[in-house]
Amino acid sequence: MLIASTLDDALAAVAAGARPIAGGSDLVVGARHGKAPLPASLVAIDRIAELQTVTETADGGLVLGAGVSHHVIETHPVITGHFSGLADASALVGSPSTRHVGTIGGNVMNGSPAMDTGAPLVVLGATVELRSTTGTRTVSIGDLWTGPGRTAAAPDELCVAVHLPAPPPRSGSAYVRLEYRRAMEIAVVGAAAAVTLDADGDVASISVALSAVAPTILAVSGLTGLAGRSVADVAAAAAEAAAEQARPISDLRASDRYRRHTVGVMARRAVEAAARRAAGETIAVPVNRALGIGAVAATPGAPS
Amino acid sequence: MTVTEPRPTNDAPRPRFVRADGPDKVTGTGRYTADLTLTGVLAAKFRYADHTHARITRLDVSAARSMPGVLAVLTADDVPDVRYGPFVQDRTLFARDVVRFEGEIVAAVAATTAEIAQRAVDAIVVEYEPLPVVTDLEAALAADSPLVHEGWESYGSADPIVRDRNDASFSSITKGDPDAAMAAADLVVTSRYVADASHAAPIEPRAVLAQWEGDKVTIWTSTQVPYDARAGVCETLELPANRVRIIVPHLGGGFGGKCGFHYEAHVAALARAARRPVRLVFSRREEFLAPDRRREGMVIDITTGLRRDGTIVARTGWIAIDNGAYTADSGFFPQLAAMHVAGPYRIPNVRVEAHLVYTNHQPSGSVRAPTAPQACWALESHTDELARAVGMDPVAIRKLNAVDTGAEGPSGQTYDEIGLQQCIDAATAAAGYGGELPDDEAIGVAIGWWPSFSAPSGAYVRIDGDGSGQIITGAQECGTGAVMTLRQLAADELGMQPEDFQLIYQDTSVAPYDMGATGSQTLFNNGRAVVAAAGQVAEQLKQLAAEQLEASPADIVLADGQAHVAGTPSRSVPITELAGIAAGGELLIGHGSGQPPGAPPLVGSSCVGDVGMAAFIAPQFSCHAVRVKLDRDTGVARVLEVSTAHDSGTILNPVGAHGQVEGGVLMGIGQALTEGTRYDDDGRQRNAAMLEYKLQTCADAPTIRTTFIEIPTPDAGPRGAKGLAEAPNVATAAAISNAIAAIVGRPVRQLPMTAERVWETIADAAEAAAQDGVAS
Numbered sequence A: 001m002l003i004a005s006t007l008d009d010a011l012a013a014v015a016a017g018a019r020p021i022a023g024g025s026d027l028v029v030g031a032r033h034g035k036a037p038l039p040a041s042l043v044a045i046d047r048i049a050e051l052q053t054v055t056e057t058a059d060g061g062l063v064l065g066a067g068v069s070h071h072v073i074e075t076h077p078v079i080t081g082h083f084s085g086l087a088d089a090s091a092l093v094g095s096p097s098t099r100h101v102g103t104i105g106g107n108v109m110n111g112s113p114a115m116d117t118g119a120p121l122v123v124l125g126a127t128v129e130l131r132s133t134t135g136t137r138t139v140s141i142g143d144l145w146t147g148p149g150r151t152a153a154a155p156d157e158l159c160v161a162v163h164l165p166a167p168p169p170r171s172g173s174a175y176v177r178l179e180y181r182r183a184m185e186i187a188v189v190g191a192a193a194a195v196t197l198d199a200d201g202d203v204a205s206i207s208v209a210l211s212a213v214a215p216t217i218l219a220v221s222g223l224t225g226l227a228g229r230s231v232a233d234v235a236a237a238a239a240e241a242a243a244e245q246a247r248p249i250s251d252l253r254a255s256d257r258y259r260r261h262t263v264g265v266m267a268r269r270a271v272e273a274a275a276r277r278a279a280g281e282t283i284a285v286p287v288n289r290a291l292g293i294g295a296v297a298a299t300p301g302a303p304s
Numbered sequence B: 001m002t003v004t005e006p007r008p009t010n011d012a013p014r015p016r017f018v019r020a021d022g023p024d025k026v027t028g029t030g031r032y033t034a035d036l037t038l039t040g041v042l043a044a045k046f047r048y049a050d051h052t053h054a055r056i057t058r059l060d061v062s063a064a065r066s067m068p069g070v071l072a073v074l075t076a077d078d079v080p081d082v083r084y085g086p087f088v089q090d091r092t093l094f095a096r097d098v099v100r101f102e103g104e105i106v107a108a109v110a111a112t113t114a115e116i117a118q119r120a121v122d123a124i125v126v127e128y129e130p131l132p133v134v135t136d137l138e139a140a141l142a143a144d145s146p147l148v149h150e151g152w153e154s155y156g157s158a159d160p161i162v163r164d165r166n167d168a169s170f171s172s173i174t175k176g177d178p179d180a181a182m183a184a185a186d187l188v189v190t191s192r193y194v195a196d197a198s199h200a201a202p203i204e205p206r207a208v209l210a211q212w213e214g215d216k217v218t219i220w221t222s223t224q225v226p227y228d229a230r231a232g233v234c235e236t237l238e239l240p241a242n243r244v245r246i247i248v249p250h251l252g253g254g255f256g257g258k259c260g261f262h263y264e265a266h267v268a269a270l271a272r273a274a275r276r277p278v279r280l281v282f283s284r285r286e287e288f289l290a291p292d293r294r295r296e297g298m299v300i301d302i303t304t305g306l307r308r309d310g311t312i313v314a315r316t317g318w319i320a321i322d323n324g325a326y327t328a329d330s331g332f333f334p335q336l337a338a339m340h341v342a343g344p345y346r347i348p349n350v351r352v353e354a355h356l357v358y359t360n361h362q363p364s365g366s367v368r369a370p371t372a373p374q375a376c377w378a379l380e381s382h383t384d385e386l387a388r389a390v391g392m393d394p395v396a397i398r399k400l401n402a403v404d405t406g407a408e409g410p411s412g413q414t415y416d417e418i419g420l421q422q423c424i425d426a427a428t429a430a431a432g433y434g435g436e437l438p439d440d441e442a443i444g445v446a447i448g449w450w451p452s453f454s455a456p457s458g459a460y461v462r463i464d465g466d467g468s469g470q471i472i473t474g475a476q477e478c479g480t481g482a483v484m485t486l487r488q489l490a491a492d493e494l495g496m497q498p499e500d501f502q503l504i505y506q507d508t509s510v511a512p513y514d515m516g517a518t519g520s521q522t523l524f525n526n527g528r529a530v531v532a533a534a535g536q537v538a539e540q541l542k543q544l545a546a547e548q549l550e551a552s553p554a555d556i557v558l559a560d561g562q563a564h565v566a567g568t569p570s571r572s573v574p575i576t577e578l579a580g581i582a583a584g585g586e587l588l589i590g591h592g593s594g595q596p597p598g599a600p601p602l603v604g605s606s607c608v609g610d611v612g613m614a615a616f617i618a619p620q621f622s623c624h625a626v627r628v629k630l631d632r633d634t635g636v637a638r639v640l641e642v643s644t645a646h647d648s649g650t651i652l653n654p655v656g657a658h659g660q661v662e663g664g665v666l667m668g669i670g671q672a673l674t675e676g677t678r679y680d681d682d683g684r685q686r687n688a689a690m691l692e693y694k695l696q697t698c699a700d701a702p703t704i705r706t707t708f709i710e711i712p713t714p715d716a717g718p719r720g721a722k723g724l725a726e727a728p729n730v731a732t733a734a735a736i737s738n739a740i741a742a743i744v745g746r747p748v749r750q751l752p753m754t755a756e757r758v759w760e761t762i763a764d765a766a767e768a769a770a771q772d773g774v775a776s
């Protein structure tokens, strides 16, 4: 295994056929569980400084290096403040140790339909910067995933950064997931929402994306017509659309019937929390804990 | 023996207690079995069955044997033809002709590396003729069911065991005339509850390392019961006990999962065949699939007849317990389950019948309070149904019917001073039971009981010339701190400090017999042995001191490291000085065992298949009151607070005791909500991994409050102590069930009460309510 200290070294290694390994919390754990044997040739990218920066752009957007850990995301004041849905997701990943080793690049490139950062990245309009020795291209996050565990990236391309556009004024985002325990959990279902409010406090724009109910993260369609309606109406409509559009499977974690029902519940709660944040309320990250969704703490005003 | 000195109350700061094994474990210097190695050590791997029920038509190990690096390949043909088992002798080390569950061992390999061993395992050719798979408990008891053991009649079994075809052990408790009493009752309530199997899931997957020297073998193994392991090796490999030495390095937890005899003989046989030391280290998956130690699934029917005032007049019960493919220590489960379905209640008319049913699942075996959490969950959920039926408060109906000092229990045992009623009061008070709660919260209450296990046990205590002490004990530490507490007992007996003693333990060739870390019995029985052994040394010291101080030995007091004359502390001699004198003459060596407490009498009841579990020696009682918050939209239940009260007699080590209750509660929450083995139609486990078998984590732990109702108990352990480690695991799931039922309006009838099952129950309740609305 090569340990790359610069991005160029890493790009050269993947061009020569090496598989990148960041935190290894998907790759190594998966290999141990017999998912797929560890590739013969590996390049470690966890020590490349330029992949670990969080940069605010002049217009209020954000560039996250692919090697930024979930721990950095869940504690970064700009992310918890303006891109809260993403921070909600990172704060739910595994355990403290998983969050310290696991990276956003690894989460996104692993492409699991149950991944937590995927749905918030979709509703926040993220793009992914892919680079190889021959050049750089930008892919919208929704186009990145082509199936469970599959991405549009070529084998010689590294994900170097995730770009987040500046959120509009009076907007907020949130991610909630159904979980059976409070650590070391994988989403049974999850939902992210980004809401922008108009001057009357009604919904100006809404987007919702779902985890663990389709082969890839699912962006809920048909919500544009909801502009101008109240938060409660939009939350209810989004819940219904989520449950309807979900294509869940039955597995050990849940039946398809239960997933379809609960993803609607999660979508409603995500919309409600995002709208409250859009209205200026501070709801601590992660929403799951702050609002007692599948969690102990009961805060007054929690969505039912 | 009782004491009258004041003990700390539960709110008082707990006295400092430094575990002798603590620094090793906390700093990582402690060595566990898998950490050990020996020169030339080989790696062992097993070939498991490819079917859950099939006849082996061909078994060819020649390709595996001829692989470079492979030093031994063993099958049933290579070991003595011995059927073993503590209650029913129904199994062999390696499958003979038929495999009966997925974790059954067909062959074993020892090779220079684990990779080579695995390749050799894969190269073993086995062909099968599939047989009908038995997984359903009720169907298995039908007269026309396929048999899991065609030859069941030819098997040997322990005397009291009653067997019939797929019923490996039948037991019943009968008292009074339940049919007549039921017919005369004002109300009769019938319930069915079904519990899934679950796992002990200790943090350390098991490991075994064996080395022969001449005709003697030393086996390092992660077992909770070293003497059982030794007995198993001796029986299956036909060796006398003094040629087998079992050593247990630090044990990484057990929860019962490492009770019984497992793979020590396989590894010893491999090491003998290979003429090299051999080590087996299980993967997490193997730890889930192979050992005969899962917590048994159960089907429980309970019918109770009541008077309008809530008095229980009769109870009948029918229980089917999933034995799995072989009978491990589960032979006593039916009677124990029957006791838990009868429950700690004053019921004059009782008939409970329990069957231990063979299936093609992994065998069941003692996991922390075997059968009790499931049976208590069923019974106590049923008890809340009784309360609803008569319109009574659930706590009031328990207070009315629960046993108390001087009362007669369901099997005809009359209790000495016990603290169940006090437990109910203390736990419900601590929980604030009866207060206002949000409408998505409720407090559920359940009571439980558990016997103390009386067994022979031995220890030596010696004090060397420098005054330092050694406790050489057969007791096994599985993490509870029970062995660690022995230092306190010896120190108190000798007027010394716990830190003055080293513990020499977990070595069958060094220490006398003990039953092991099983049945919450370590302090109960080995405490007696250590006190007796230390008492002998105390007598020796008093004799020596009497000579030094020119007093009578009867007047010598041992305290604070000194021997002094009673009433005159200044007339003293240090114990270290006495030790020095003894080192030049008669050495300070004590040995202890003591008489195990006998079983209390039963009056007016009769038991079929009586293995001695209907009379509870030094019975322990508990009450758990659990506040639960339910997310009605998803069925996710969260345990917010658990208030427990336990009567386990005198508490010898408060730090350890609180730890046991807290751990038991957390394990109970897991059983209640998230754990549970899932099987496919062929009886294979589908969630044999930590990701999909959901244990509770620290992040899930609620606030846990514990009150000990300390009643020094005669005919029990040292100073009136009862057992403790299993009792806290009994009532938690039941209390959670009652909280959920209080919110939902009806109980969830399957354990674990997963979010999805709760959600389905809510939907069913809503549907029933809607239909009621239509009907009325």
Ligand SMILES: Cc1cc2nc3c(=O)[nH]c(=O)nc-3n(C[C@H](O)[C@H](O)[C@H](O)COP(=O)(O)OP(=O)(O)OC[C@H]3O[C@@H](n4cnc5c(N)ncnc54)[C@H](O)[C@@H]3O)c2cc1C
Pocket (backbone or CB within 6 Å): A019, A020, A021, A022, A023, A024, A025, A026, A027, A028, A029, A045, A066, A067, A092, A093, A094, A095, A098, A101, A102, A103, A104, A105, A106, A107, A108, A109, A110, A114, A115, A116, A117, A157, A158, A159, A160, A184, A185, A186, A187
């Ligand atoms: C105990 C545990 C709990 C977990 N809980 C959660 C959870 O709650 N939610 C969740 O979403 N995930 C969870 N995970 C999965 C995992 O931790 C996350 O997906 C994490 O973000 C992966 O990041 P990594 O750096 O460890 O990825 P790695 O394992 O290093 O890589 C994952 C994949 O991405 C590729 N890759 C990595 N970086 C790049 C890059 N820059 N460019 C191109 N390809 C790349 C690798 O080749 C590999 O295929 C959990 C894992 C564990 C072990």
